[in-house]
Amino acid sequence: MAGLEFYAGIPGAIGGALTMNAGCYGAETKDVLVSAWGLNRAGERVDYQLADFGYTYRHSEAPADIIWIEATYRGRPDDPAAVQARMTAITERRETTQPIREKTGGSTFKNPEGHSSWKLVDDAGWRGKAFGGAKFSELHSNFMINFADATAADIEGLGEAVRADVKDKFGVDLQWEIRRIGRPA
Numbered sequence: 537m538a539g540l541e542f543y544a545g546i547p548g549a550i551g552g553a554l555t556m557n558a559g560c561y562g563a564e565t566k567d568v569l570v571s572a573w574g575l576n577r578a579g580e581r582v583d584y585q586l587a588d589f590g591y592t593y594r595h596s597e598a599p600a601d602i603i604w605i606e607a608t609y610r611g612r613p614d615d616p617a618a619v620q621a622r623m624t625a626i627t628e629r630r631e632t633t634q635p636i637r638e639k640t641g642g643s644t645f646k647n648p649e650g651h652s653s654w655k656l657v658d659d660a661g662w663r664g665k666a667f668g669g670a671k672f673s674e675l676h677s678n679f680m681i682n683f684a685d686a687t688a689a690d691i692e693g694l695g696e697a698v699r700a701d702v703k704d705k706f707g708v709d710l711q712w713e714i715r716r717i718g719r720p721a
């Protein structure tokens with residue numbers, strides 16, 4: 537079973553991680569979560585076990601009106617120094633492979649089954665290409681960067697242009713990660 541170290545590489549809070557089934561480097565929230573509770577719009581407490589979340593890749597089936605308050609995780613006991621070393625390695629790997637100091641929302645597209653989004657974006661020729669104030673990072677081609685006061689239209693326009701091009705060239709439908717546009721009702 538995975539430990540909780542992978543969270544060291546993911547910015548954000550637990551509420552978002554529960555909703556997104558956040559994960560990286562081979563481990564996801566679903567590998568370590570036991571249960572969580574939250575409040576619905578009526579102010580009622582709802583209790584969820586892991587299975588109730590219906591987790592798939594970066595997605596939960598939980599109703600969008602629940603605000604998660606607290607979660608219980610099961611980690612894997614290990615030597616604290618070994619855990620710290622793994623967290624440091626994850627953080628260092630991030631620093632060298634992703635533009636985490638830039639204005640970015642992280643991964644732009646989900647990885648389609650059997651493909652890596654960064655490679656599709658790269659192979660289609662979009663690494664480093666800009667539209668208005670938004671561009672795909674030279675360092676990691678699935679990270680979009682706001683490098684010059686990008687508008688929402690710049691970001692959406694660039695992303696949709698890439699989606700159309702990748703579909704045209706490789707027949708693959710890239711899907712936006714939902715967090716940037718809010719959760720569907």
Ligand SMILES: Cc1cc2nc3c(=O)[nH]c(=O)nc-3n(C[C@H](O)[C@H](O)[C@H](O)COP(=O)(O)OP(=O)(O)OC[C@H]3O[C@@H](n4cnc5c(N)ncnc54)[C@H](O)[C@@H]3O)c2cc1C
Nearest residue numbers: 547548549551552553555556558559560603604641642715
């Ligand atoms: C540089 C960078 C790198 C990233 N790398 C990764 C990665 O490797 N793996 C990965 O999975 N993600 C990654 N992300 C995306 C994001 O940081 C994570 O998915 C994170 O877990 C989202 O948490 P958040 O608290 O920021 O949520 P937000 O982005 O604020 O919200 C995400 C979704 O969760 C909902 N939500 C937030 N809090 C609650 C709550 N308490 N109750 C109910 N719903 C809630 C929001 O409405 C939204 O739909 C990256 C982002 C950046 C900027």
